[in-house]
Amino acid sequence: MFRSSMCGRLLLNLPLLLVVVATAMMVGGPGAVGAPRDDQLVIAFDKEPDTLNPYATHVLAAKEIDVVEGFHATNEKMEYIPRVVQRVPTVTNAGLTITAGKMTVTWRLKPGLKWSDGQPVTSADAEFTYKAMTDPSFRVDSRAGWPIIESVKTPDPQTVVVAFKDSYAGYRDLFRYLLPKHMLEGKDLNTYSDYNRSPVTTAPFSIQQWLPGQFLVTVANPNYRGAAQGLPHIKKITWRFVPDANTRINMLRTGEAQVAWALPFEQIKPLQSAPGLKVIVHPLNAWMHFDFNLRKPMFQDVRLRQAVAYAIDKEAIVSQVLGGLGKPAGPPITPLSWAHNPNAYSQYKYDLARAKALVAEAGWRPGSDGILQKDGKPFTFDNCLNTGDATQERVQQVIQAMLRSIGMNMEIRNFSAVVYGEIRFKGECDTLFHRWIVPATPVLSIFYSADAMPPNGLNEDFYANAEITEIIKEAESTIDQPKAKALFWRAQEILARDLPTIPIYYMVAAQATTSRLQGLVGNPTNDGDGWNIEEWRLGP
Amino acid sequence: MVLLILVIAAAAAPLLARFAPNDVDLRKLGSAPSRVHWFGTDDLGRDEFSRSLHAGRVSLSIGILSALVAAVVGTTVGALAGYYGGLVESALMRLVDVVLSVPPLPLVIVLSAVARSTPLTLILIIAGIGWMGTARLVRSSFLTIREGEYVEAARAIGCRSLRIILRHALPNSLGPVIVAGTLAVGNAIITESVLSFLGVGVRPPTATWGNMLQNAQSTMTTRPWLAVFPGLFILLSLLSVNAVGDGLRDALDVRLKA
Numbered sequence: 001m002f003r004s005s006m007c008g009r010l011l012l013n014l015p016l017l018l019v020v021v022a023t024a025m026m027v028g029g030p031g032a033v034g035a036p037r038d039d040q041l042v043i044a045f046d047k048e049p050d051t052l053n054p055y056a057t058h059v060l061a062a063k064e065i066d067v068v069e070g071f072h073a074t075n076e077k078m079e080y081i082p083r084v085v086q087r088v089p090t091v092t093n094a095g096l097t098i099t100a101g102k103m104t105v106t107w108r109l110k111p112g113l114k115w116s117d118g119q120p121v122t123s124a125d126a127e128f129t130y131k132a133m134t135d136p137s138f139r140v141d142s143r144a145g146w147p148i149i150e151s152v153k154t155p156d157p158q159t160v161v162v163a164f165k166d167s168y169a170g171y172r173d174l175f176r177y178l179l180p181k182h183m184l185e186g187k188d189l190n191t192y193s194d195y196n197r198s199p200v201t202t203a204p205f206s207i208q209q210w211l212p213g214q215f216l217v218t219v220a221n222p223n224y225r226g227a228a229q230g231l232p233h234i235k236k237i238t239w240r241f242v243p244d245a246n247t248r249i250n251m252l253r254t255g256e257a258q259v260a261w262a263l264p265f266e267q268i269k270p271l272q273s274a275p276g277l278k279v280i281v282h283p284l285n286a287w288m289h290f291d292f293n294l295r296k297p298m299f300q301d302v303r304l305r306q307a308v309a310y311a312i313d314k315e316a317i318v319s320q321v322l323g324g325l326g327k328p329a330g331p332p333i334t335p336l337s338w339a340h341n342p343n344a345y346s347q348y349k350y351d352l353a354r355a356k357a358l359v360a361e362a363g364w365r366p367g368s369d370g371i372l373q374k375d376g377k378p379f380t381f382d383n384c385l386n387t388g389d390a391t392q393e394r395v396q397q398v399i400q401a402m403l404r405s406i407g408m409n410m411e412i413r414n415f416s417a418v419v420y421g422e423i424r425f426k427g428e429c430d431t432l433f434h435r436w437i438v439p440a441t442p443v444l445s446i447f448y449s450a451d452a453m454p455p456n457g458l459n460e461d462f463y464a465n466a467e468i469t470e471i472i473k474e475a476e477s478t479i480d481q482p483k484a485k486a487l488f489w490r491a492q493e494i495l496a497r498d499l500p501t502i503p504i505y506y507m508v509a510a511q512a513t514t515s516r517l518q519g520l521v522g523n524p525t526n527d528g529d530g531w532n533i534e535e536w537r538l539g540p
Numbered sequence: 541m542v543l544l545i546l547v548i549a550a551a552a553a554p555l556l557a558r559f560a561p562n563d564v565d566l567r568k569l570g571s572a573p574s575r576v577h578w579f580g581t582d583d584l585g586r587d588e589f590s591r592s593l594h595a596g597r598v599s600l601s602i603g604i605l606s607a608l609v610a611a612v613v614g615t616t617v618g619a620l621a622g623y624y625g626g627l628v629e630s631a632l633m634r635l636v637d638v639v640l641s642v643p644p645l646p647l648v649i650v651l652s653a654v655a656r657s658t659p660l661t662l663i664l665i666i667a668g669i670g671w672m673g674t675a676r677l678v679r680s681s682f683l684t685i686r687e688g689e690y691v692e693a694a695r696a697i698g699c700r701s702l703r704i705i706l707r708h709a710l711p712n713s714l715g716p717v718i719v720a721g722t723l724a725v726g727n728a729i730i731t732e733s734v735l736s737f738l739g740v741g742v743r744p745p746t747a748t749w750g751n752m753l754q755n756a757q758s759t760m761t762t763r764p765w766l767a768v769f770p771g772l773f774i775l776l777s778l779l780s781v782n783a784v785g786d787g788l789r790d791a792l793d794v795r796l797k798a
Contacts, residue, residue, distance in 0.1 A: 320566040390755065394583060394584060397564070397584060398564055398584060400745060401584075401745070402564075413743065416649055416738050
C-alpha cells in the first residue's frame with residue numbers, strides 16, 4: 001500500500017520525483033523507495049503476465065517469476081529435477097513400470113509440504129490437477145500428454161499412481177504445476193481471479209501485490225519447504241513491467257533495477273564490457289532453421305536442397321554475424337539433448353564447388369545475369385520471416401547473398417507476426433527462416449511427422465515420409481533411453497538425407513544483472529531463467 | 541541546388557560508388573569510415589556510401605512521387621468540396637473523415653496479406669494514407685476564396701466553374717498545399733521504412749534511407765556512422781525540398797506578385 005500511494009504522489013509531484021530518482025541513483029538502491037537492502041531485488045521485466053494460472057496461458061511469466069511449481073522442473077543442463085516429489089520416477093528407481101505396453105508411474109510427495117496458506121499438500125491435489133486438465137471447459141494452452149493418462153489413483157496422501165494407456169516418454173512434463181484443490185474445487189478456473197491473480201503455491205515466492213501495468217511484488221513464501229534453510233535468500237522481489245529493452249537496460253545502468261530481463265541479442269556485446277554489470281549468456285534449446293515448403297515445385301529435387309545446404313556458410317554466420325554467440329547447427333535436436341546426433345548433417349560442410357555441381361546436375365545453368373535458369377525460367381523463390389528481430393533479419397540477408405553466389409535468387413518476403421503465422425500455415429512461402437524452441441524431452445513428431453501438417457501440427461515443410469513418421473512415433477514412446485536414442489539418431493540421419501529443413505544455428509539467450517547478483521545461471525527450456533531463483537543472492 | 545546534387549548523385553550511383561550496394565562481405569563487418577569505404581560498412585560488411593546513394597534513388601522517388609500523388613488527390617477533393625459546397629462538400633468531407641478514422645497500421649497489415657509489394661503499390665499506399673490533410677486545407681481556403689469579389693466577378697462575366705477553380709481559386713490556395721506537400725515528402729521516406737517492417741515496403745536487401753536508419757537503431761552507440769549518413773541525407777533532402785517548395789510558392793502565389 002505504501003508503494004502505491006507513493007506512486008500516486010510521485011506522478012503529481014515532479015520535483016519530488018526528480019529528487020527521489022536522484023537519491024536512488026546515488027545510493028544505487030533497489031527502486032525509488034527505501035534504503036538499499038541485500039535481500040530485496042528490483043527486476044525490469046519484459047512483459048506483464050495475463051494470468052498466473054500457468055496452464056491457462058502461453059505467456060511464461062508465472063513460471064519465470066517462480067510463483068508456481070509442480071512435480072518436476074529441468075535445470076540448466078536440461079536434467080529433470082524433483083520439486084514437490086521425492087525423486088523423478090524412472091525405470092531404474094522402480095518409479096516407472098511397463099506391463100503389456102502400458103506404463104504406470106508412481107510419484108511420492110515430499111513429507112510435510114504446505115501450501116503458502118498453511119494447508120497441507122496431498123495427493124488429492126494431483127488428482128484434482130488431472131481432473132482440471134482433462135475437463136474440456138477449462139481453457140488451457142496445451143493439453144499435450146494428458147489424454148494418454150488412463151487413471152490417477154491416490155492410495156495415501158503421499159502417493160500418486162498414474163496409469164497410462166500407452167508408454168509415454170513425456171510423462172515428466174505432466175504435472176509441471178500442481179493446482180491447490182482446497183482453493184479451486186468447485187470454482188470456474190477460467191475466471192477465478194483469486195487464484196489467477198494471486199495463486200496459493202508451494203514455490204519459493206508468493207504474490208504480495210500486483211498493480212496492473214506497473215509492477216508485481218513477490219515475497220518469500222513462509223511455508224516454502226526450504227524456509228528452514230533460509231531459502232529463498234532474497235526475501236522480496238519487485239517485477240517492474242518494462243516492455244522496451246533500452247529502458248530496461250537504462251534502469252539497470254542507473255541502479256533502479258538489479259536485473260534487466262531478456263537482454264536482446266544486439267545488446268550482449270556492448271554490455272559485456274560495462275563496469276558494475278554482468279551478462280549471463282546461456283544456450284537455449286532452440287535453433288534457427290531454413291525450411292523448404294515441399295508442396296511447392298521449386299525444391300522438389302533433393303539435389304537443389306543439398307546445394308542450399310552446401311552454399312550456406314554456417315560457421316561464418318555464427319562467427320561473424322552473431323559474433324560467436326551461438327553454434328553452427330547440425331540436426332534439429334540441439335547438443336543440449338541426450339538425443340542429439342552429432343553425425344547427422346555433418347556431411348554438409350560449406351562447399352561452393354559442390355553446391356554449384358549439384359545445381360548443374362539438376363539441370364540449372366547460369367544465365368547472362370548470373371541467375372540460374374532452366375527452360376527459360378529463372379531460379380527465383382521467396383523466403384519468409386517474422387519481422388522484428390534485427391539479428392534474424394541480418395542472417396536472412398546473409399543467406400540471401402550466399403545463395404546468390406550459386407545463382408539462386410532468393411526474394412525476402414517478411415511479415416509482422418499475425419500475417420506471418422497465417423501465411424506460413426497456409427504454406428504460401430517457398431521457404432521459411434524460422435525459430436523453434438522445445439522442452440527437454442526430445443520431440444520431432446510435431447515438426448516432421450506426415451500427420452502433423454498444419455493445422456494438425458507444425459510440419460510447415462509439408463514433409464511426408466512414412467518411414468520417419470513411424471520411427472519418430474516409436475522413439476517418442478520409448479522409455480528406455482539407449483533404445484530411444486538409437487531411434488532418434490536414425491530419424492536425424494533420415495532428416496539429413498531428405499533435407500526438409502536445414503538448421504542454421506543453435507541459439508543463446510542472455511540476462512544482464514548487477515555484478516553483485518549471484519546464482520542466476522539461466523535455463524535452456526521454457527522453465528525460464530527464474531527456475532532457481534531461491535538460490536539467488538545479492539553479494540557485497 | 542542541394543536537391544539537384546542529391547538527385548544527380550542518386551541517379552549516378554552506379555558510377556560513383558566503387559562497391560555494389562548489396563555485396564555482403566563478412567570480413568568487413570561494421571568497419572568505420574575509411575579511404576576505401578568512405579562512409580564505413582554496415583553490419584553485413586556492405587559499403588555504406590554505395591548503399592546511401594542507391595537508397596537515395598528509391599527513397600527520393602518514393603517520397604516525391606507519393607507526396608505528389610497525395611497532393612493531387614487531396615487538392616482535387618478539397619477544391620471540389622470547397623467550391624461547390626452543399627451536398628458535394630458533405631459527401632467528400634465525410635469520405636475524408638471516414639478515411640481518416642481508419643487506423644493506417646491495421647489497414648496496411650491487411651494489405652500486406654493480400655497485395656504483393658511493388659514500388660507502385662507502395663506509392664499508392666503512402667499517398668492513400670496521406671492525402672486527407674491536404675484535402676482539408678484546400679477546402680478551407682476555398683471556402684473563403686469562393687466568397688471573394690474576384691470570384692464573384694468571374695462568375696458574373698460567365699466563366700465556367702472549372703476555369704474559376706483552376707485559374708482563380710487554386711493559385712490563391714497553393715501556399716498551404718505546397719507546404720503540406722513538401723512536408724509529406726519527408727513523411728513518406730520514413731513511412732516507407734515502417735511499411736517495410738510490416739511486410740509491404742521495399743524488400744531487403746534493397747537499401748532505402750528509411751530502412752538503413754531503422755537498422756542502425758540497435759547499433760547507434762557502437763557504430764554511429766550507420767545512423768548518421770542516412771539521417772543526414774534525409775535531413776538534406778527535406779531541407780532542400782522545403783526550399784524548393786518555398787521557391788515554387790514565391791513563383792506561383794498570385795498574392796505575392798501583387
